[in-house]
Amino acid sequence: MHRLGILLSGRGSNFLAIHRAIADGRIHDAEIAVVISNKPEAGGLESARSLGLTAVAIPQQGKGPAAREAHDAAMIAALTDYGVELVCLAGYMRIITPAFVEAFPNRILNIHPSLLPAFPGLDAQHQAFDYGVKVAGCTVHFVDEAVDHGVIVLQKTVPVFDEDTAETLAARILEQEHLAYPEAISRVLSGRYQTIGRRYLPR
């Protein structure tokens, strides 16, 4: 059984999509070992508990670089304690430290609601909408030390319609996120891929 660790800060709809995909067999031989949030009030933690999953809040204590390091050390310790093999960032609203990336080399995935490298950072759907793009989408990528930057596993696109608002566009992207993340996790867990430079290639 592959043990997944989900990190989230908010409502957790991507976490729930991953949970459903495990339940209906789109992700094989995997289980969610733990759901961890930096925000004790995150809706995703509540959902995890009501599904009978282990859900833990690990808030940051204090401010500044030392507090960030200490927080990530606590996250790494928890993920290690729960035997996590693959870490899935699912709306985890923190930039992780290099020590965290090093603790799980090529074992951390993130989902971002734009077609990277366009529109990294916060509010990507609004950024794309305001820019006037005609095609938008989402990206699942490995996490490296730069923000929204690691090797891309897969992307899904959606059209932008003239009648759209940033909110209707974000909802259309979110539907694709819920398909993309399970698909990417399944591919990565299969181990049937290689990366050549920035290119992820199935094999």
Ligand code: GRF
């Ligand atoms: C998603 O749009 C995801 O792409 C971004 O944060 C949002 C999380 O939403 N990284 P949810 O908590 O999974 O519903």
